[in-house]
Amino acid sequence: MAPAKYCRxxxxxxxxxxxxxxxxxxxxxxxxxxxxxxxxxxxxxKVGQRSPLGDPTAYRVCGTTIALRKEESDxxxxxxxxxx
Amino acid sequence: MTDxxxxxALMGNPNTGKSTLFxxxxxxxxxxxxxxxxxxxxxxxxxxxxxxLYRIVDLPGTYxxxxxxxxxxxxxxxxxxxxxxVTVVVVDATALERxxxxxxxxxxxxxxxxxxxxxxxxxxxxxxxxxxxxxxxxLGVPVVPISARNREGIDALLDTVDAMAHGRIxxxxxxxxxxxxxERGIAKLLPLVKELMGxxxxxxxxxxxxxxxxxxxxxxLKQPPQRLIKEGNAYACCGSVKSV
Numbered sequence: 360m361a362p363a364k365y366c367r368x369x370x371x372x373x374x375x376x377x378x379x380x381x382x383x384x385x386x387x388x389x390x391x392x393x394x395x396x397x398x399x400x401x402x403x404x405k406v407g408q409r410s411p412l413g414d415p416t417a418y419r420v421c422g423t424t425i426a427l428r429k430e431e432s433d434x435x436x437x438x439x440x441x442x443x
Numbered sequence: 444m445t446d447x448x449x450x451x452a453l454m455g456n457p458n459t460g461k462s463t464l465f466x467x468x469x470x471x472x473x474x475x476x477x478x479x480x481x482x483x484x485x486x487x488x489x490x491x492x493x494x495x496l497y498r499i500v501d502l503p504g505t506y507x508x509x510x511x512x513x514x515x516x517x518x519x520x521x522x523x524x525x526x527x528x529v530t531v532v533v534v535d536a537t538a539l540e541r542x543x544x545x546x547x548x549x550x551x552x553x554x555x556x557x558x559x560x561x562x563x564x565x566x567x568x569x570x571x572x573x574x575x576x577x578x579x580x581x582l583g584v585p586v587v588p589i590s591a592r593n594r595e596g597i598d599a600l601l602d603t604v605d606a607m608a609h610g611r612i613x614x615x616x617x618x619x620x621x622x623x624x625x626e627r628g629i630a631k632l633l634p635l636v637k638e639l640m641g642x643x644x645x646x647x648x649x650x651x652x653x654x655x656x657x658x659x660x661x662x663x664l665k666q667p668p669q670r671l672i673k674e675g676n677a678y679a680c681c682g683s684v685k686s687v
Contacts, residue, residue, distance in 0.1 A: 387656070388510060388511060391507070391509050391510050392507075392510040395506045395507035395509065395510055395544060396506060397506075397540075397541050421538060421540055421541035422537065422538035422540070422541060423538065423541060
């Protein structure tokens with residue numbers, strides 16, 4: 360488990376900025392996939408729109424928008440940078 | 444013509460203009476179909492430059508070669524079993540950080556790599572300046588800036604392909620050093636992999652994948668995918684690789 364001061368990417372709201380500290384996925388293939396898509400520790404994510412039903416959510420990372428379901432963004436830990 | 448045809452593979456992330464480059468290179472001399480047993484589109488065409496004939500294969504756009512989707516397996520298996528004479532990794536000038544992930548993975552598999560930085564016009568508009576000389580020195584392979592949709596840099600790219608295919612370019616691809624524990628594992632596996640696979644496959648890369656527990660790669664090595672052999676317009680399968 361990640362330390363308590365970190366929140367999950369799935370806990371963010373549209374417009375938030377988030378810095379990734381840890382990608383902690385039980386399934387190694389999914390972990391690899393998230394890393395390959397640009398969700399790497401130290402990386403910055405801008406939270407975009409949520410789909411009408413609340414899931415998935417669009418995330419801007421490394422210059423591209425990637426949609427993740429809650430069950431994927433649950434595994435990405437980090438901290439909110441600021442809210443504008 | 445009696446000289447041989449060289450195979451050139453195009454790789455790259457999705458939306459880097461890889462297929463635009465493919466169309467510029469091959470014009471109408473191309474045909475498409477599916478890879479055997481997979482619903483992944485296969486496109487290849489021909490290109491002539493300075494008298495030599497090149498077979499250009501447009502591989503599926505992927506972010507990586509390790510997540511084991513059908514697209515990624517096709518791209519990985521092509522590099523591994525067909526061993527193209529030259530692999531051109533097309534990267535997006537406006538998103539180098541994301542794109543170099545795949546380039547580094549390819550550099551671990553083969554030393555016959557050219558990095559083509561596409562969308563240079565787009566980068567210029569965004570005020571992004573890329574020091575291609577420095578990048579080439581760091582990666583240890585040629586780096587050619589292009590703008591496929593404006594047909595800029597295509598001749599320079601083809602000249603580099605030509606030089607590499609004819610053995611006039613020697614590369615020193617960046618080799619990533621891993622943690623001491625992983626390097627010890629690689630050192631242990633290397634002689635075994637070399638004994639089983641011979642020199643035809645990238646032994647260090649295979650050792651690394653074995654350490655990672657890549658089941659999909661093991662499956663591919665045990666049962667190499669059907670090879671694409673051109674016969675008129677049809678593809679037949681043949682060939683095998685010594686199994687592990």
